Amino acid sequence: MRYNSTKFGHSCPTAEIRCSVNRFRRSNFMAAAIASDAMDSVPLDIAAVLNALPEPVFVLDAQDRFLYVNLACEQFFRSSSATLIDRPLGDFLQEDSTVFSLIMQARSSHSSVSEYGLTIETQRIGSHFVSIDASAIAETPGQVVVSIQERSIARKIDHQLSHRNAARSVSAMGAMLAHEIKNPLSGIKGAAQLLEGVVENPGDRELTNLICEEADRIVSLVGHMESFSDDRPIERGSVNIHEVLEHVRRIAQSGFGRNVRFFEIYDPSLPPVLGNRDLLIQALLNLVKNAAEAVPDQGGEIHIGTRFLQGVRLAVRGGGDRVDLPLMVSVRDNGGGIPEDIQLRLFDPFVTTKTSGKGLGLALVAKVVDSHGGVIEFDSEPGRTEFRIMLPLALMRNKRS
Template sequence: MEPPVLLELRRRLRMLTVIRIALATVLLGATALIEWQARIQSSASVATEVTIYRLVAIVCLLSLFYVTALRFVAGRRQLVVLAYVQLCGDVLFAAALVYITGGTASVFTFFFSLTIVLAAIILFRAGAITLATLSSLLLLVIGMTEMGIIPESTFLTDMRLSGVGPLDPVGTEEQSLTTIAKNLVVNVVAFYVIAFLASYLADQLRRSDERIQESELSLEDLRVLHRNIVASIQSGLITVNQSLQVTFFNREAERITGYQSREILYQDITRYFSDLKQIFLNEDKIRGQTVELTSEVFRGKLCYVRWTISPLLDSRGSRIGHVLIFDDETDVRNMEEQMKRAENFASLGRVAAAIAHEIRNPLASISGSIQLLRSTLDLEEDDRRLMEIVNRETDNLNAWITDFLMYARPRVGERLSIPIAPLISDSLAVLANDERSAGIEVVFNPSSDASTYGDPTYLKQVVWNVINNAVQAMNGEGTLTIEISERREDKGVFNRVAFHDTGPGIPDDVLERLFEPFFTTKASGTGLGLATVYRIVSEHGGTVSVDTGSNGTTFLVDLPVHQAA
């Protein structure tokens, strides 16, 4: 593709050809009209008209040649040469027309001026001065010929004398030398004045065009920059008009919400985000910038959305709508909840150390004293049975404290590369011997070679606790499906173990407290099973999440992938 400068030069050369053909057509029509009037008046002098016809024909043929040449000429230098050829040809045409229509007194001397103006437009000052000089030389030759300084040939004499007629404003009388000299001076001065003025105006026009082009490029650059900025924003961006109709919906907004811009554009925004209706009804809020937190359902899931709503103003400062920037805060809220749990775990860890010291030591004393009394005293059967109960409950309490300590301060032992499938298979083997699993179908493909890095004892307890919880939720009847898959996130690659049961699901009020220690819905539960799962997985750098509904519950345990060195 040619540079813009060459494209503009080609456009101007085409414009020159159009102007030339248009002037030739007007001249042809005028000549035909004058010839028709001369014939009506029975004038015998029509030689000038015939000569003009020939000149117009030559101009049209040359124009066709120029148009053809323009298609094959390439490069700035060749285009400039073609422009000079055309303009010089036009000057010669003007000289011939002036010569046969009265010489220096001809009314057609303006053709020289027109050619100079066109040269200024196409070739700027250099072209205008060159064409003004050529026009002056040709007009001087015509004037000197009229003065007799330069002898004219028989052909030129016949052509000039043929101009005596309707197109000859001078008539047949010889012009005085003074008149010819005055016409020469006036026209030559006019040519150069026109050249300088026209070239100055053409140069100003060119500079204006360049400034306009630069402004257009700057505007386009700003538009591209605006598009790139909007596209790179990692937040949803929506603009609405005063009627709350969506006028812009960026790609990030599509990703967050699941809506496509083509379906939401020019629709009422409150139709898709119902919680915004009350916000827009409050004029005090939307008068300035406001930040709101709403809950929305995106892709069938409840999400927490933070909105920053600002007025959209025009160049006069009048409000024409609103700009809404929003982010899905669901993950942030989940992280805050996890941090709160982690803080609780840290506090419980400190409490656990105190419990171990304050309770375990007295328990050891109690247990030892009971055993000593039972071995040294001659007790009746009832007394002996009571001592056994005390001893047994002391052991149970000590075991409970051990479980609590393991939850509160898990001690992850030696880290090993652990295949995940065998951990699950071992737990399922234990489940197979449990009478509670008689009516439960287990679906699991143990062929996965996924592995993680951690303590096998604690991870086996995680698997068993989750399986045990699923069995209890199905109440002895249903299907337990276990799947292992790989999941890539910004913070690394994880093996996801999904435990899906077909139980009734978990109520919302229970779901919020599911991993809290000592929270349980079971009559005999301690409330430490899932809390222990959460703590152990967190210690291994993983996460635990729950997806529940009327079709059952899925526990998602994500453990870091172990990559061999």
């Protein structure tokens, strides 16, 4: 394995970065292989793999006519392959669909382009909230292979909107109650402290201590709730994401993560991110702390990485705006995984698997990422959980201004 040295002096296993390939990109390569040959000469294993995928995959020629479709694509467009092949995509989608601009971008840039959170709607196929990956086929100029994802990132992003609505409801309640709760708690704690000075019975003194501790705990919880109620725009500027990650790692290794092995896989060529340094530290520290608490006592590992994602965009629902999210930060651990029954609610306030947890850490992470105009997603299974944050770069703002 070859290693590249970063500006921080850490080793970056290049091979591991290159192995982090999206499986939909792999399906695109297989579809491209099919499109380059006659259908009856397609190797059975490649065609079988593509037809086994639950996601639609299709290949277009330079005139946007279908050259190949898998079974899921037939179901998506509600038409057989015999009907689709050689027909233009425009016969099945509206002419002003963003899908066409995405395909044109992939074709003109000779690269892969992704967009999250698109709505495709026609009378024939109905309405679908999807993410799309379009890749130009280098060997055959003009041809583009497209994969549509309905149940992965798009669903997660859509659910995150519900997460944030729930968080806003909780924050509104927290803001309203915070003042009313803190004042009487201060009086209760003050009275308990006065009693502590006059009681002689050790049992009574223990009870007054308990009152003070519980009052402090409630004040702390209300403070966390108040953090959700602040919806003011954050101050953002150019932030070196690797400096932020190094700061987080140092905090972790000097405290809660002292028994964990850390691996850093950085892309040292990344430009600054457009963000708020303190809030990014807060969010990433929460993710790393969760990872450290999830890994086993012996052999615990946390992998922190950065990558540049070419052509990744988020469609802003309810409008025509699109946000480029080319910088990805990942935090991966080898813990036991997240229970499936809470994965869809993971970013909701008060959802936790910890017996002593408040369930506000990941909700706060989601709020910070949202305030940066980014997206957070995760994959989890026993032995491997990875959180990925996609953010805009500082130079993106300069290009728009």
